[in-house]
Amino acid sequence: MKEEPSRIKSDILLRVRVLYVLFIAAGAIVFARLVWVQMFSGEVAYNARRLAGRIFTEVTVPAQRGSILARSGDPLAASIFRYQVAFDFASPGLDSLKTYREQSDSLAKLLAAFFKDRPASEYRKFFREEHARRYRLVRPRDTLYARSEGWFARLTDRMRGEEFIRHKVYDTLRDHTPVEIFPRDVDYSEWETLKTYPLLNWNMGVVYRLVETAERIYPQGELARRTIGKKGDQGNYGIEDSYHAELSGRDGKAKRQRIARGFYGRVAGEHVEPEDGFDVVTTLDIELQDAADKALRRQLKEQGAEWGTTIVMETRTGEILALANLGRTSEGTYAERENYALSRSMEPGSTFKLASMLLLLDDAGMPVTTTYDVNDGRPVTVGHADDVCDSHRGDHVIGFRRAVAASSNVYFAQAIWDRYGATGKKQQYSDYLHNRLGLGQTVGLERLGERPPMITTDWKVPDPGVMLVKMAYGYRVQMAPIQMITFYNAIANGGRMISPVLVRELRRGDRVEERFATQTLRRSVCTDRTLQEVRRCLQAVCTDGTAKAFFGDTTRLKVAAKTGTAQITDARRLSDRYYLGSMVAFFPADNPRYTVLTTIETKARPGKAYYGGPLAGPVVKRLVDYIYNRGSGRSLQAAASGPRRYPQEVKGGDIAEIRHVAERLSPHVTSDVRNGWGRPRVDSLATVRIRSFGGERTRVPDVRGMGLKDALFLLENCGLSVRFSGQGAVVTQSIAPGTLLGNYKTIEIRLQ
Incomplete structure (x- = not known):
């Protein structure tokens, strides 16, 4: 008889098979889930990114901003690093309480002696309180933890001389918030001393991080501030703003790993090194800039004027050696508030007569012997304009040279009207100003805020005859001081009009990256014959004209100059009678090396000057004397054969x-x-x-x-x-x- 299988055995086998199936099913599910997570689900990648984002971060490494330098290489604006120490009082390096107290006591004494802001006891108290706040400190006899350590632990603590022991906690529960310990930021030389002090010299491990910040400083103070400029919350102007991209350089990038709260370490990997900004080398001469600032400031205070600007230009190169801009503040003092030389486009007055001189001699071909009756300074009618008069008496019938020396409005108004107004050649008049003299265009400093001049080319206006007569002696036109000095510099430079240069080159270290050359605006503004005649007339202004009081003595130095006065025709200010007084000069007259301009706006007051000569002349006079005396006359007599005034080669x-x-x-x-x-x-x-x-x-x-x-x-x-x-x-x-x-x-x- 066949034996039947045991029911118990069959039951056990069934259960085993079921378990096998369940295990296989569970494994299949886990495997399927793994495949899904790894290949199809974005959850892992998302969590990995979140984790990596908390541990690893990419930071910007700022480039160092370039400096702005004078022509001599002295800094006008520079960035320096400031340093602050942020302590991690919960750092494991400070776990040895006895050593920490010894080191912090020494550090407290040294910091108190270094900063002299508070006694060493306050520093000591500060260090102990900050250290205790970031740990839970307890007495051994008051804690279960201390008793659980046994007698041996207490004995070793006493042998080490420690009154307290630390409660065992995880590092993640410590407060690693950085705490600044210096009362102020320190510079590099100070940090070189401070980093040798206890704790700051890493003698207890990495317990702090050094915080570096860049600070922009201006070693020359307010000197040429509107020209140098600023960038940031206090304004954006000047070279700092115009050359911001060049000065800023290119920031770098670095990857860092979080070590503790507020503490990071740089890790190896892909990073981009920062590229520091260029140094911008200007053409400014610091000594001459200081002289111009002082001379202008003194005259503004004496006359109670509103604002003034002074420019000194090197004739053959167009380099601006000094550019001072001072305006009255609400407190009644004077400061560099606006770059008046570039931004104030106003009616220039009689300094514009230089254009009329060239028009008459070069374009109209008028003989210098031509005379006009100027009516002894009394008002006359010229063309359609009434009440044209001169500011002085004593002249009746005068010629061209006397008209220039005495700055006669009547003479130039009549001469221009006869040749361009009465003959219907107004368009030829304005075309000459624009096309031959280039007075309708800027001179190349738009990047720094130069305003364009306004000289009409449209004669379809009410009373064009009045406009023409007014333009003859400097009204109904608007020019900025920088444009006027560029025009006069062309006469000093043999008729060649060149653009003024304020930024000479961009450098990185000793290497010149880009050099800015002078641009020729007009190869010749007039014929040689006209040029010589105009120069003689401008020299006569100093020997027998409106500038005689300042440059009448020609035994030492010959100067050519022109003065100008314009009543400001702003309807809001007519009742107060504001005037713009100017003087432009170049010297030596026979071989010009420098061109100087001063323009001052003032309100007419009793006992105060408002004509161009007495208002601007003292500033120009002081600068001419300063330049002459600085070189003892040698630099003014030597021929200028190159674009620089320093030797290009020195023998070995x-x-x-x-x-x-x-x-x-x-x-x-x-x-x-x-x-x-x-x-x-x-x-x-x-x-x-x-x-x-x-x-x-x-x-x-x-x-x-x-x-x-x-x-x-x-x-x-x-x-x-x-x-x-x-x-x-x-x-x-x-x-x-x-x-x-x-x-x-x-x-x-x-x-x-």
């Missing part, structure tokens, strides 16, 4: 002698040593950099660039017989430098 030779000569010719001289032989190089900032080189008696020295005396000394000391030709500095030598002397007995050098 004995370093002590090079320094002796270079320090008289250049504002900055640097060398690695003071003795021996050297070779100088002059950079675009007028700095003479001397590099030393050693001499080996067994090799032929490099004497290129040296004078004959030094070259002979070096070569003959090596036992060589020297033949030379030419004069100047050595340009070639027949034996290559560094060659072993061997059998060489003779060397030939050529000087040039």
